[in-house]
Amino acid sequence: MNARKAEDFASAAMVRALLQGMANLGLRLPEVAEKLTQATVPLDLKRAVVQAAVEQAGFAVLPLLGRGLHDLAMEPTHLALTAGRSATSMLVRWQRLERYIHSEHRIQWLLLTPTSAKVSHTHKDKGPAPLAVEDLVVCGVLCALLEANGLYSVRATVADIELYPNPDSNQVLQCVQQGQTDTWLLTWQGIQDKRDNLDLTVSWAQVAPSTWSRFAFAVGDHVARCFPELVSVDVAASALEMSRRTFQRTLAAENLSYQKIQYEVRFRLAGCYLLESDIPIAEIGFVCAYSDQAHLTRDFNRRVGVTPARYRDLFSAA
Template sequence: MVEELTQATVPLPLKRAVVQAAVEQAGFAILPLLGRGLHDFAMEPTHLALTAGRSAPSMLVRWQRLERYIHSKHRIQWLLLSPTSANVNHIHKDNGPAPLAAEDLLVCGVLCALLEANGLHSVRAIAAGIELYPKPDSHQVLQCVQQGQTATWLLTWQGGLDNASDLDLTVSWAQVAPPTWSRFAFAAGDHVARCLPDIVSVDDAAAALAMSRRTLQRTLAAENLSHQHIKSEVRFRLAGWYLLESAIPIAEIGFICGYSDQSHLTREFNRRVGVPPARYRDLFYST
């Protein structure tokens, strides 16, 4: 079991077994607090990717992207988002069976811990008027569970933005960028790398490079490039770099490099180098 829990993705039955064991030992109120364990993984790639935006909206968007990446049946959606709060629902993506109350509480706690990891403070979570984080009362949380009111949260926080990110994909991008690209093309790729795992639109790229959309497209076309080509090249080259220069699990590499899911990463490597990522690592991993 220990080995399974250290993998990039954990089977749902195993996660539910671990959650059930926690509830049996300490009650439902312990579940939101388990998210604080994420602080022990502050330098792990997925943690860094989720905190690189240094803001609540960015973190929530990245969390939703992670849910899609791992094909989670349970998703968060926010009903209202302000500079200091968010109303969030935890639902089944296809209107199927709702998440269990324990799963609601656990995810709520993880999001609170990630808000803290993004440099925000005084983070709180309330469900139906009952505090879930940071100081849950065991009797009140149990009441919340019994009344079926654990799936909608009011998250609040305080604090400004710190745009510094510990995840600097531009370091490895500088090592793997095509040597034939111009300084302009490199800069376009550099911006894409800095924003990963977020996907940069052509309009965002143009704004970052202080030019119009049409000027960006025209300038890249002069080098037989396009914004889509830049994005694909950045993703592929960075994924290759991480496969060969790190021991990061392949599922995590796909996420932090901006692929929609692991199948997307696998298809790209099969198309471009003729082997899947795992085989590519086996063949060429730096020892």
């Protein structure tokens, strides 16, 4: 595999899902579990996991590894990627995760309809393209996430060859040999499960400012439930069945703004996760809609006077 810069990273949550997928398929796991304690891992570590799967079961197994996500449904990152309960929301959240971990590889959709998406997997700066094995893995993970968001009959094809859910070993090998693995057609059918959104914000009621009105609390609750997306004021106003102008004037009457509520919700939930869980700090930053871990650190230094790690050390009950 080609050498990459030392700062190239992959999501540790994604690697955990791949390992779980390997376990579900009865494959031998590489010994990397002790290296998955942070939100990100070196790209080479993810590639070692993928290579171990290929050596045991061939290229066609790679799109199936993402199914390991279904056994990790209560992990914070998994919840963040499935809380929107729609294909569009999931793709947007995945792009945010790519930016958050400063991944060199990004997805973009070339076409998006209510039941399909044409998605490409490229280098963010027109640098070296992702490897074929990485294309296949990401394709499978996105398919599994579509399923986790309540969609069904999820299917992925490339050049009329099926990658998910029933890949043929010879056909997938042909795709790899011909360099046709980087653009996929994902299709699905509508919401299978009409459950309310998975609740990522069980702690919001515990940390919301006691001086906020019921309306301000409701706005904050909507903000929290949309994390890690920072939805626009227009989207929030529509969700509460108000015009943008009425929405903003109602907040202004309480000396609040929508931006201030976003900042407060993000900070308070991050503090709760720091004190009440052992979630890696960088992962908390993603779940709570910070742009990266440095952003989380700056916010805590400014508002508390200590870093998130020091805050956890000083005040955690654990």
